[in-house]
Amino acid sequence: LLASAATGAALLVLWRLWPLWQGIERDGGSLGDHRRALPGLEPGAWRGAGVAAGIALVAALVLLLAWPGLFAGGARWVLAGLLLAASAALHQWLQYIAPAPAMSW
Numbered sequence: 794l795l796a797s798a799a800t801g802a803a804l805l806v807l808w809r810l811w812p813l814w815q816g817i818e819r820d821g822g823s824l825g826d827h828r829r830a831l832p833g834l835e836p837g838a839w840r841g842a843g844v845a846a847g848i849a850l851v852a853a854l855v856l857l858l859a860w861p862g863l864f865a866g867g868a869r870w871v872l873a874g875l876l877l878a879a880s881a882a883l884h885q886w887l888q889y890i891a892p893a894p895a896m897s898w
Contacts, residue, residue, distance in 0.1 A: 800849075807845035809836050812893035814848060819888055834893040841893070847883040854879060 807814075812834045816827040854876040857863060864872055 804845050804849055807848050808841050811841035811844040812836055815844060815887050815892060818884060833896055835896050836893055838893060840890050851879050851883055
């Protein structure tokens with residue numbers, strides 16, 4: 794139950810921050826500049842949930858690879874290949890999705 798709650802909370806945080814990740818990947822620039830622009834952007838688009846899930850997947854694969862003794866030999870290489878493919882696919886996808894619209898006050 795605790796793991797489910799932590800996963801849900803992480804996805805919600807990543808969903809709120811998806812314009813930050815997309816801006817860094819797409820436009821470059823500094824993290825601070827993109828972070829300061831977050832309050833003026835609407836993060837609620839459903840594509841943001843997909844971005845959050847993709848970032849969470851890549852983070853989970855990194856954690857699984859870093860866990861000592863969890864995978865051995867060939868399984869570790871398969872997981873490393875999955876991480877490489879998921880990272881490249883997420884990077885490519887972030888280049889093409891529409892950015893978050895500006896908030897209309």
